[in-house]
Amino acid sequence: MRISTLAAVMAAALLLTACVTPYARKGWTGGYTDEKIDENHYRVRFDGNGHTSSDRVWYLWLYRCAELTKEKGYTHFTVRKPGEPLASGPAAGPGAYERQPAAHADAGQEPPRLVKTKGGGAPIFIYSPGYTVTTWHNDAVVALFREPLPEAVLLLNAQAVLDQLGPYVQSDGKAAPLARDEVLRNAATLVRPERGYTFGGEL
Template identity: 35%
Template sequence: MTVSLGACATSTPYQSAEVAGQQFGYQSEQIAADRYRVSFSGNEVTARETVEEYLLYRAAELTRQKGYDGFYVVREQTEADIDIDTLPTTYPGWAPGWRYYNADFGWGVYNPLGGTPFPAARISASDQYSASAVIEMYRGNAPASAEDTFDASAVLARLGDYVEMPEG
């Protein structure tokens, strides 16, 4: 009897990637007194929506930590790192060839590459998302000229139940 145990892949929790050894999670960089670059990177099983929500949550959390009421997004982007693997299968696949008829031998197939047909391939793709934004924080009411404004406390309240914190 053979028992096989595999590691269950889980979504990236809401955690700092700035801690030594962490490849996935959030990062924050101050670029002006009230302006920050915030990013969140997820592993291959973290959905794009989760990455973008965790980015928004981090921006709100950072805004409150710095003593501001809200923020607006100056610039944002989400990137996908798509990894495509081609794996051979065990059954024969397609190969170039021409059927021909020979009066002495009947029907045959000519393969210009020789040998047996190429094995078919199974394609496996995995996406890994990362999102980043430059945010500007404000106190009191949002600036009239600002688009995409967020009340930090409202964002934390709305997303707080959906944010998965790391174990331990």
């Protein structure tokens, strides 16, 4: 009974590690976390496992930033690197979001192990070296905004992000997303004193 239970646990663990990270709160295979800093600042992080690509981590992280913005009653958001002062001024300009945190990688080394060979008679164990597992993460402080929006600050429209990435997230990656830059351009909002709102593509 003990052996069969152990085998079942190991099989379940292998199944989990073979799956890409879903869009959900962080669990065994990764996911998102959000930590409140103050009323309109949250730290949002998305961790992928070794089967999850950099692009997938980035899309799911950005989707969570937009979703959190709407959940808290706001309409727009910006992102800053963790540790950057919250009062350090507005985003630098139209190209700022192309420079915002991309997914970063961690490389962990799986330890070497002994593998039992198949066959009759006494079991024989052979040495199997470990291998490198790369995992991707996105981590940023999200600042939330609503009307009246600040002038000359590059913002992302949360609903525009949700609309663009919703099919990708809801289909668990089966629906192809737009390119990263296109998502950002389509969601970008800049309030200019002389022109009012300017939306993506015109920046």
